[in-house]
Amino acid sequence: xxxxxxxxxxxxxxxxxxxxxxxxxxxxxxxxxxxxxxxxxxxxxxxxxxxxxxxxxxxxxxxxxxxxxxxxxxxxxxxxxxxxxxxxxxxxxxxxxxxxxxxxxxxxxxxxxxxxxxxxxxxxxxxxxxxxxxxxxxxxxxxxxxxxxxxxxxxxxxxxxxxxxxxxxxxxxxxxxxxxxxxxxxxxxxxxxxxxxxxxxxxxxxxxxxxxxxxxxxxxxxxxxxxxxxxxxxxxxxxxxxxxxxxxxxxxxxxxxxxxxxxxxxxxxxxxxxxxxxxxxxxxxxxxxxxxxxxxxxxxxxxxxxxxxxxxxxxxxxxxxxxxxxxxxxxxxxxxxxxxxxxxxxxxxxxxxxxxxxxxxxxxxxxxxxxxxxxxxxxxxxxxxxxxxxxxxxxxxxxxxxxxxxxxxxxxxxxxxxxxxxxxxxxxxxxxxxxx
Numbered sequence: 001x002x003x004x005x006x007x008x009x010x011x012x013x014x015x016x017x018x019x020x021x022x023x024x025x026x027x028x029x030x031x032x033x034x035x036x037x038x039x040x041x042x043x044x045x046x047x048x049x050x051x052x053x054x055x056x057x058x059x060x061x062x063x064x065x066x067x068x069x070x071x072x073x074x075x076x077x078x079x080x081x082x083x084x085x086x087x088x089x090x091x092x093x094x095x096x097x098x099x100x101x102x103x104x105x106x107x108x109x110x111x112x113x114x115x116x117x118x119x120x121x122x123x124x125x126x127x128x129x130x131x132x133x134x135x136x137x138x139x140x141x142x143x144x145x146x147x148x149x150x151x152x153x154x155x156x157x158x159x160x161x162x163x164x165x166x167x168x169x170x171x172x173x174x175x176x177x178x179x180x181x182x183x184x185x186x187x188x189x190x191x192x193x194x195x196x197x198x199x200x201x202x203x204x205x206x207x208x209x210x211x212x213x214x215x216x217x218x219x220x221x222x223x224x225x226x227x228x229x230x231x232x233x234x235x236x237x238x239x240x241x242x243x244x245x246x247x248x249x250x251x252x253x254x255x256x257x258x259x260x261x262x263x264x265x266x267x268x269x270x271x272x273x274x275x276x277x278x279x280x281x282x283x284x285x286x287x288x289x290x291x292x293x294x295x296x297x298x299x300x301x302x303x304x305x306x307x308x309x310x311x312x313x314x315x316x317x318x319x320x321x322x323x324x325x326x327x328x329x330x331x332x333x334x335x336x337x338x339x340x341x342x343x344x345x346x347x348x349x350x351x352x353x354x355x356x357x358x359x360x361x362x363x364x365x366x367x368x369x370x371x372x373x374x375x376x377x378x379x380x381x382x383x384x385x386x387x388x389x390x391x392x393x394x395x396x397x398x399x400x401x402x403x404x405x406x407x408x409x410x411x412x413x414x415x416x417x418x419x420x421x422x423x424x425x426x427x428x429x430x431x432x433x434x435x436x
Contacts, residue, residue, distance in 0.1 A: 036081050036082040036319055036321070037081070037167050037318070037319060038079065038080075038081050038167070038168055038169075038170065038318065038319050038320040038322075038357070038358070039079070039080045039081065039165045039166055039167055039168060040077060040078060040079050040080070040165060040166070040168040040170075040215050040223065040224070041077075041078045041080075041160075041161040041162055041163065041164035041165035041166065041223075042075070042076060042077045042078070042161055042164065042215065042223045042224040042264040042266075043075075043076050043157045043158070043160035043161040043164060043264065044073050044074070044075045044076070044157065044264050045073065045074050045153050045156060045157035045160070046071055046072070046073055047072045047073060047074050047091065047092065047093075047150060047153055048068055048071045048072045048073075048243060049065065049068075049072075049130045049142070049146050049243060051142045051145075051146075052064035052065045052066065052142060053065050053130040053131065053140065053142045053143050053146055054130070054131045054133075054140045054142075054143050055127075055128065055129065055130060055131060055241065055243075056093070056094035056095075056097070056127065056129055056130060056131035056132070057094050057126075057127030057128070057129075057234070057238075058127060058237065058238030060238050061238045061239070061241075063241060064140070064142070064241075065130070065241055065242070065243050066241040066242065067241070067242050067243070068242065068243040068244075069128075069242040069243060069244040069285055070243075070244050070245055070249065070250060070253060071245075071253075072091075072092035072093070072126075072129055072130075072243065072245055072249065073091075073092055073245075073249075073252070074089060074090070074091045074092070074153060074154060074157050075089075075090045075091075075157075075252070075264050075265070075266035075267075076088065076089050076090075076157050076158050076160075076161040076264075076266070077161065077215065077224045077226060077264070077266055078158070078161045078162060078165060079320075079322055079357050080165055080322070081319070081320060081321060081322045081357075082321070082322075084118075084321075084322040084323065084324070085114065085118050085322070086118055086120075086322050086324060086355050086357060086362075087108075087112070087114060087118055087119050087120065087158060087161075088120045088122075088226070088266065088268075088362070089108075089119070089120060089121045089122060089154065089158070089266075090122055090123075090124060090252075090266035090267055090268055091121075091122065091123045091124070091154075092123075092124055092126055092129060092245040092248075092249045092252075093123040093124070093125075093126065093129050093130070093132065094123060094125055094126060094127060094129055094131070094132075094391075095123040095125055095368075095391040095395045096121065096123065096132060096391070096394065096395050097131075097132065097395045098131075098132060098133050098134065098135060098139075099134060099135075100132040100133070100134055100147060100395075101121070101366070101393060101394050101395055103134060103151075104121060104150070104151060104154065105119060105121055105393060107151050107154070107155065108121065108154060108155065108158060111155050111158075112158060112159075112162070115324065115326070116326040116353075117324035117325050117326035117353055117354075117355065118324050118355075119353075119393070120353055120355070120362065120364045120389060120392050120393065121392065121393055122268055122269070122364060122389050122390075122391055122392040122393075123269070123391040123392075124233055124245065124246075124248040124249060124252075124267050124268070124269050124391075125232060125233050125248070125269045125272075125368075125390070125391050126233040126244065126245050126246040126248065126249055127232070127233060127234045127236060127237070127246065128233075128236045128240055128242065128243060128244040128245070128246050129243060129244075129245070130143060130146050130243070131143055132146075132147045132150070133147055134147060164223075166217060167217065167218055167318075168215050168216060168217060168218075168223065169215075169216055169217075169218060169220075169316035169317060169318050170213060170214060170215050170216075170316060170317060170320065170357065170358065170360070171213070171214045171313040171314075171315055171316035171317065172211070172212065172213050172214070172313065172360055172384075172385045173211075173212050173214070173309040173310065173312055173313040174209060174210065174211055174212070174309065174385070175209075175210040175212065175305045175306070175308060175309035176208045176209060176210060176305070177208055177210050177229065177301065177302050177305045178208060178278070179229070179231055179247065179277055179278060179298045179301055179302045180206055180207075180208070180229070180230055180231030180232075180272060180275040180276070180277060180278070181200050181201070181202060181204075181206060181275065181276060181277070181278050182200075182201040182202070182203075182204025182205060182206050182274060182275060182371070183198050183199060183200060183201065183204075183232075183274055183275065183276040183280065184196050184198075184201050184204055184274050184404075184407070184409055184411075185197055185198070185199030185200055185201045186201070187199070195408070195409075196407050196408055196409030196410075197409070197410075198276070198409075198410055200276075200278070200280070204274070205371055205372055205375070206230070206275055206371060207230040207270060207271060207272075207275075207371045207374055207375050207378075209229075209230075209270075209378075210227060210228075210229050210302070210305050210306060210309060211227065211228040211229075211270075211385055211387055212225060212226070212227045212306055212309040212310050212313070213225070213226040213227070213360060213385075213387075214310055214313045214316065216316065218318070221261070222259060222261065222263045223262070223263065223264065224263065224264045224265070224266065225255055225259060225263055225264075225265045225306065225310050226265070226266050226268070226387070227251075227255070227265065227266075227267055227268070227306045228267075228268040228269075228270050228387045228388065228389065229248070229251075229267070229268075229269075229270055229302060230269070230270030230271050230272040230275050230371055230374060230388075231247060231248070231269070231270075231272050231275050231276065231277055232269075232272050232275060232276045232277065232280075233245065233246035233247050233248045233249065233269070233277075234246065234247075234276050234277060234280055234281055235247050235277045235279055235280060235281075235282055235294050235295035235298060236281070236282055236283075236284070236285075236295060237280070237281030237282055237283060238281070239283035239284065240282070240283060240284050240285075242284065242285060244285075244295065246277075246295050246299075247277045247295050247298045247299045247302065248267045248269060248299070248302075249267070249299070250295055250296055250298075250299025250300070250303070251265075251267060251299045251300075251302040251303040251306065252265045252266070252267045252303075253299075253303075254299060254300050254303030254304070254307075255303050255306050255307060255310075258303070258307050259307065259310070265306070268387060268389040268392075269389070269390050269391055270371075270374055270387075270388050270389070270390065271365075271369040271370060271371045271372075271373055271374020271375070271377075271388050271390055272368075272369075272371060272374075272390065273368040273369050273370040273371065273390070273398050273399065273400065273411055274370045274371055274400075274404075274411055275371050277294070277295075277298050278298060279294035279295075279297075279298065282294055282295075317358060319358070320357050320358025320359075320360075321356075321357075321358065322355070322356070322357055323355065323356050323436040324353070324354070324355040324436075325353070325354045325355070325432045325435060325436060326351070326352070326353045326354075326393075327351075327352050327428065327432065328349055328350065328351050328352075329349070329350045329351075329352060329424065329425065329428060330347040330348075330349055331347055331348050331349075331350055331417055331418075331421040331424055331425070332345075332347060332348075332417065332418035332420050332421055332424075333345050333346050333347050333348035333416055333417060333418060333421075334415070334416065334417065334418045335416075336397065336413075336414055336415070336416050337413055337414060338413065339405070339408050339412055339413055341418045341419065345418070348396060348397075348416040348417055348421070349396065350365070350366055350367055350394065350396050350399070350417075350421075350425065351364075351365075351366035351392075351393045351394040351396075352364070352365055352366070352425065352428060352429055352432065353365075353392060353393055354429065354432035354433055354436060355436070356383065356433070356436045359383055359384060359385075360383065360384075360385050360386075360387070361381055361383040361385070361386040361387065361433055361436070362386070362387045362389060363377060363381075363386060363387070363388050363389065363429050363432075363433065364389045364390075364392030364393055365388070365389070365390050365392060365399070365425070365429070366391075366392055366393045366394020366395065366396055367390065367391075367394065367395065367396035367397055367398065367399045368390060368391065368395075368397060368398045368399065368411075369388070369390045369399050369425075370398070370399065370400045370401060370404070370411060370422075372401045372404075373399060373400075373401055373422050373425065373426060374388040374390075376401075376426045377426055377429050377430060380426065380430045381430060381433050382430075382433055382434055383433065386433070396416060396417075397414065397415055397416045397417070398411040398412075398414055398415040398416075398417075399415065399417050399421060399422055399425060400412055400415055400417070400419075400422060401422045401423075402419040402420065402422060402423065405419040
């Protein structure tokens with residue numbers, strides 16, 4: 001039944017293409033080239049907590065962090081063309097929960113006179129990073145100070161990227177990785193009752209695409225290697241107290257080490273609400289002699305695929321028009337922690353940001369999106385390559401396709417959206433991309 005219903009969601013995406021195409025008399029995608037020069041700048045800054053902090057991602061983890069395994073960073077790539085700008089920010093954080101998204105966005109938008117659509121403030125969703133908070137009553141003092149200091153660090157790194165802007169050429173390549181696995185595992189109790197639990201479902205849908213964008217100067221000096229992959233950064237679980245970027249953060253670090261020459265490799269978490277790393281929620285980095293810790297193993301494996309793809313990008317383009325769009329949807333809601341949808345329950349807001357640079361598209365969604373939704377958006381998008389970026393410009397919670405509400409499970413119970421919301425998001429995201 002799951003495969004049939006997943007296909008249904010994909011058919012919705014195809015229908016969306018046909019319906020939206022009728023709205024436009026000209027082709028939504030031009031040649032991808034512009035005679036105007038495309039310029040870009042990139043920068044990276046350390047955002048590793050200097051003091052022990054409350055860690056994000058697991059409610060049962062009560063203590064403070066006890067050390068740093070690998071540093072956390074904020075990475076920025078800025079595109080500029082003919083007065084239009086696009087600022088992509090990747091942070092080695094869980095996300096912008098606790099009402100922290102809008103204050104951080106406002107600071108950045110005001111400082112650089114950006115339109116809301118010109119900023120993608122995103123997180124790689126590592127569960128081994130600090131928890132952000134602005135709650136002075138409940139937030140730990142160290143986390144309050146960390147969150148406040150993050151504003152200045154983000155301003156600094158974005159300004160540095162603006163200062164580094166110069167003419168660039170861009171190219172894109174696609175690879176595939178088995179690092180992510182569907183985590184919605186069917187369990188049968190001794191009494192014969194079935195339930196969906198968090199585990200490993202090797203036969204469940206996964207988006208294995210690794211999308212890589214090369215940004216280089218006209219002399220082929222590389223400044224950035226952006227990549228998008230759909231997985232949680234949850235190799236490490238609630239018993240781990242070491243700060244780490246986990247699988248996606250370690251992949252960033254690997255790519256930068258291998259490519260060298262000041263290359264910056266911002267990661268973006270694709271639609272991975274129901275995708276975990278193959279090895280998941282482990283208590284710590286295993287230091288057993290001869291053992292490769294699982295986050296390092298999987299981060300390296302993903303990183304090697306990114307490098308392979310990057311090195312095969314031979315065709316690059318100069319120029320490229322920039323267009324951006326931003327909207328806040330009011331979607332049908334439901335109570336968190338419940339499966340049943342109550343009549344006339346208040347709506348749930350969700351930010352969607354869309355942009356394109358030449359013929360490369362970006363969709364930022366302010367929540368935790370299940371993989372079938374991201375795959376549907378990419379299938380219906382009018383561009384050859386579309387970066388679906390989650391945990392972007394908001395943190396609304398899980399967004400699941402309608403057919404999974406029959407099965408239930410953690411993502412469904414904790415979601416603030418009703419079953420109809422996913423199809424509305426796919427339709428709106430694709431519509432926005434066509435209008436660009």
